[in-house]
Amino acid sequence: MKLKSLLNVALxxxxxxxxxxxxxxTAAPIKITGAGASFPAPIYSEWFKDFAKKTNGxxxxxxxxxxxxxxxxxxxxxxxxxxxxxxxxxxxxxxxxPEGVQLLPMTAGAIVIxxxxxxxxxxxxxxxxxxxxxxxxxTKWNDAKIVAANPGxxxxxxxxxxxxRSDKSGTTFGFTGHLSAIxxxxxxxxxxxxxxxxxxGNMVKGKKNDGVSSAIRQTPGAIGYTEYGFAKLNKLxxxxxxxxxxxFVCPGPEGGAAGLANAVLPExxxxxxxxxxxxxxxxxxTFTWMMFYKKNKxxxxxxxxxxxxxxxxDEGQKIADKAGYIPLPExxxxxxxxxxxxxx
Amino acid sequence: MSQTGLEHPKLERQPMEPRALKSIILSGITIVCAxxxxxxxxSVLIMLFYRGGxxxxxxxxxxxxxxxFDSAGVGGFGNAILGTAFMVGIAGLISVPFGIxxxxxxxxxxxxxxxxEIARFCAKTMTGLPSxxxxxxxxxxxxxxxxxxxxWAGGIALSLLMIPTVMLTAExxxxxxxxxxxxxxxxxxxxxxxxxxxxxxxxxxxxxxTGVVLAVARAAGETxxxxxxxxxxxxxxxxxxxxASLAVLIYNWSSSPYENLIELAWAASLILVVLVxxxxxxxxTIGGKIKR
Amino acid sequence: xxxxxxxxxxxxxxxxxxxxxxxxxxxGRTLSKPPTPGDIFFDKSFRFLTRAFTWATxxxxxxxxxxxxxxxxxxxxxxxxxFLFTSAWDSSEDLYGLLPQIWGTLYSSFLALILGGFFGITxxxxxxxxxxxxxxxxxxxxxxxxxxxxxxxxYGLWGIYVLVPLIRPFANFLHEYLGWIPFFSTRxxxxxxxxxxxxxxxxxxxxxxAISQDAFKAIPQKTKEAAFGMGxxxxxxxxxxxxxxxxxxxxxxxxxxxxxxxGETMALAMLIGSxxxxxxxxxxxxDTIAALLANTFPEAARGLETAALMYAACVLLLITLLVxxxxxxxxxxTTQGGDKR
Numbered sequence: 001m002k003l004k005s006l007l008n009v010a011l012x013x014x015x016x017x018x019x020x021x022x023x024x025x026t027a028a029p030i031k032i033t034g035a036g037a038s039f040p041a042p043i044y045s046e047w048f049k050d051f052a053k054k055t056n057g058x059x060x061x062x063x064x065x066x067x068x069x070x071x072x073x074x075x076x077x078x079x080x081x082x083x084x085x086x087x088x089x090x091x092x093x094x095x096x097x098p099e100g101v102q103l104l105p106m107t108a109g110a111i112v113i114x115x116x117x118x119x120x121x122x123x124x125x126x127x128x129x130x131x132x133x134x135x136x137x138x139t140k141w142n143d144a145k146i147v148a149a150n151p152g153x154x155x156x157x158x159x160x161x162x163x164x165r166s167d168k169s170g171t172t173f174g175f176t177g178h179l180s181a182i183x184x185x186x187x188x189x190x191x192x193x194x195x196x197x198x199x200x201g202n203m204v205k206g207k208k209n210d211g212v213s214s215a216i217r218q219t220p221g222a223i224g225y226t227e228y229g230f231a232k233l234n235k236l237x238x239x240x241x242x243x244x245x246x247x248f249v250c251p252g253p254e255g256g257a258a259g260l261a262n263a264v265l266p267e268x269x270x271x272x273x274x275x276x277x278x279x280x281x282x283x284x285x286t287f288t289w290m291m292f293y294k295k296n297k298x299x300x301x302x303x304x305x306x307x308x309x310x311x312x313x314d315e316g317q318k319i320a321d322k323a324g325y326i327p328l329p330e331x332x333x334x335x336x337x338x339x340x341x342x343x344x
Numbered sequence: 345m346s347q348t349g350l351e352h353p354k355l356e357r358q359p360m361e362p363r364a365l366k367s368i369i370l371s372g373i374t375i376v377c378a379x380x381x382x383x384x385x386x387s388v389l390i391m392l393f394y395r396g397g398x399x400x401x402x403x404x405x406x407x408x409x410x411x412x413f414d415s416a417g418v419g420g421f422g423n424a425i426l427g428t429a430f431m432v433g434i435a436g437l438i439s440v441p442f443g444i445x446x447x448x449x450x451x452x453x454x455x456x457x458x459x460x461e462i463a464r465f466c467a468k469t470m471t472g473l474p475s476x477x478x479x480x481x482x483x484x485x486x487x488x489x490x491x492x493x494x495x496w497a498g499g500i501a502l503s504l505l506m507i508p509t510v511m512l513t514a515e516x517x518x519x520x521x522x523x524x525x526x527x528x529x530x531x532x533x534x535x536x537x538x539x540x541x542x543x544x545x546x547x548x549x550x551x552x553x554t555g556v557v558l559a560v561a562r563a564a565g566e567t568x569x570x571x572x573x574x575x576x577x578x579x580x581x582x583x584x585x586x587x588a589s590l591a592v593l594i595y596n597w598s599s600s601p602y603e604n605l606i607e608l609a610w611a612a613s614l615i616l617v618v619l620v621x622x623x624x625x626x627x628x629t630i631g632g633k634i635k636r
Numbered sequence: 637x638x639x640x641x642x643x644x645x646x647x648x649x650x651x652x653x654x655x656x657x658x659x660x661x662x663x664g665r666t667l668s669k670p671p672t673p674g675d676i677f678f679d680k681s682f683r684f685l686t687r688a689f690t691w692a693t694x695x696x697x698x699x700x701x702x703x704x705x706x707x708x709x710x711x712x713x714x715x716x717x718x719f720l721f722t723s724a725w726d727s728s729e730d731l732y733g734l735l736p737q738i739w740g741t742l743y744s745s746f747l748a749l750i751l752g753g754f755f756g757i758t759x760x761x762x763x764x765x766x767x768x769x770x771x772x773x774x775x776x777x778x779x780x781x782x783x784x785x786x787x788x789x790x791y792g793l794w795g796i797y798v799l800v801p802l803i804r805p806f807a808n809f810l811h812e813y814l815g816w817i818p819f820f821s822t823r824x825x826x827x828x829x830x831x832x833x834x835x836x837x838x839x840x841x842x843x844x845x846a847i848s849q850d851a852f853k854a855i856p857q858k859t860k861e862a863a864f865g866m867g868x869x870x871x872x873x874x875x876x877x878x879x880x881x882x883x884x885x886x887x888x889x890x891x892x893x894x895x896x897x898x899g900e901t902m903a904l905a906m907l908i909g910s911x912x913x914x915x916x917x918x919x920x921x922x923d924t925i926a927a928l929l930a931n932t933f934p935e936a937a938r939g940l941e942t943a944a945l946m947y948a949a950c951v952l953l954l955i956t957l958l959v960x961x962x963x964x965x966x967x968x969x970t971t972q973g974g975d976k977r
Binding site: 072166 | 724726727728796800801823825826827909910911921931932934935936937938
């Protein structure tokens, strides 16, 4: 008897639940699933929330921040509708996708060096110093080279703990690209990649930009690289770096925009800026891309994706600044809009 | 009392005597050890209530996760609670019939055959299966086949973890049904199926439910199987898409630098632990009824 | 009178029989009746179903092993047995080695076993040797069992935000003054073997305690009485008589606790630091096979890297299988015939 009543209750609960689930999918909105880089994740989630409102819930985009490596893997494996990566895609990866790949830069940002030294703001790191820190050659905060660049700042006698990424990262790709460009030692010892074998002694690994920022925050004496927006939102002190022209530039909208200004976007939409020219340029900037299939599952989906891209290029760029990202220059926006017609 | 040249031992307790002293010291150490072992539990609970409780409002149950730019105190994880409930529900729907039916065969119909021995061994092995492997397996057979992440994949991964527990506890419960009941049922002319469904299972039900509740408690807290089957989502439940769950939420936001998300992670942990504790205590109360 | 639940279908038949006596029974008193063809069909299909699910259990485990082993085949041939003895994880060069992870898994579980095993056995002694009034005994037992119920990911969260800041000063002290001992030779930067092993020991403590309690309860009362009769103090009895007698079961408890620690995924993924190094220092970060899978699988490049991860999963399966089987066999052998209190 008890078994029967239990079964009855379970059955009615199941029926009720299925009605609830069916009810929540009222007007059959188009659902787009995307996954990838953590670098632009904060601004992407803002964009997509706003986009859903603008389309009255007809197009819902769900973006999961899992790192550029995960984005590329899922895109190649066809488990998502679009991917995102700050390392774009290698030719060998593009070749694995039979439907064709359309890479579109959506936004750009500065990669900053954040640190955890209570009471010390705006640390200056010259061009020959910060690669050495990440190589593990400079191991203490009060090393002569750092002290020389920061007169008047009392640097403690603590070991430097370097925070790096534990996952495959487009941010790592951009950062190591820059370090390889300015330091031949770094290029031969570590090189550029989405995942590299760091040679520093005291290391801590963080997952995604979030984990790196969190690790820097919790580890006294830590130094690491992350996207500007993350450092800004979490009030992490960032270092002012010496750029190609020999000037110290602190991270910020002007430095980032100047660094990006001279970028020329080729046909395949992929360009990496390893060492920008200009007095006011911040030295480490990178675009971040969304990857789309040239041939999609349905024309409906393709149209929704094109609408999404258009929104990001028009409305989306307006909040880039406030969020800590660099608005795309007009010339770039034009090119991207033209290329987005390839999403069919 | 009187000295007779014989040393008789004092018959009162002599705490300072070496052997007794040793015993008392060891007892003291043991008490300290027992208290120390309880400290982590209390520490976890206190931290949960303190840091999670700060954020505990009804808003948590019907709002969606916040974005990075939302101000502090905004957002909730209603979709995660729903997602966990849905996926555990699917896992239960798969594992409970599976486990009970297999347990019936093992306990009742053919307990000593080779097949039963092998099946029992398989079930015991599966209890020790690392949860990440269940996730990898479900990824290979569901996500890759369906072409996208979904709640179904998450549910199937969780069911792999629930089946052995349900099966083994159900087997024990059925074995414990007193023989006179079986014999009486057969004496009435019941077929084995009828005796099972009408007599044996109802009597074994408290034991079986104990096992199911324990398995559900375990599945609700599992993260690894859901990491690459259901992924995560910031919108409401949609079974054919990536789905949020409490456990993955806690995992994702534990390494987040945003205070808001860390607070929400603590609040989610609080809700999860309270849920699991209630289920555990429930299973013990039901199980206790058998012993009467 | 033997009281018995009257099954539903029989009750209705009883009523029918009482109302009309045309069912071919003697004087309306017999309750038994041969099964109808419908009943037989239902019975046969039900029994077939149960048999099918039993086969399905075996098939399920076989399928899991087959699927994971199958995906790992390319790695078996490409990387061979060297996989187990090299230390690299470089997806751009396609160099994979599992040695640091195997070491990390075994070392962290071993450290956890020392701490968790010691506390587990102590608590088992405390609970079963009449130190406490019955009520408190039950409460303590329940508290320890609740420790096992807390999800792994919550332990990870607690570890990151509560345990690591707590042990940081202690770890720095160990490194500064005892750094010459290889166990403390590196500086604790945050996550690492020490916090991971501590949390792991908390997680296996209930397992060890529960099985050890069973082992102690299995000792015949006479043994204890004999020891006390000879004039031993309580602890002399425990250390010299009871522990040796229960040693088989306790050993089994330790092995099973070890097996549980080996398979633990989330708490370690969050606390171990994911660094591919083979080190004796408990203050350094390390990696375990399960943590490697959790962290690397979502973005592993298809092809050799995924196959290498599946290879790692096979290794993990093998290790946990062996240890769990060994533990189960030991426990079964040593608690036979000992259910008398």
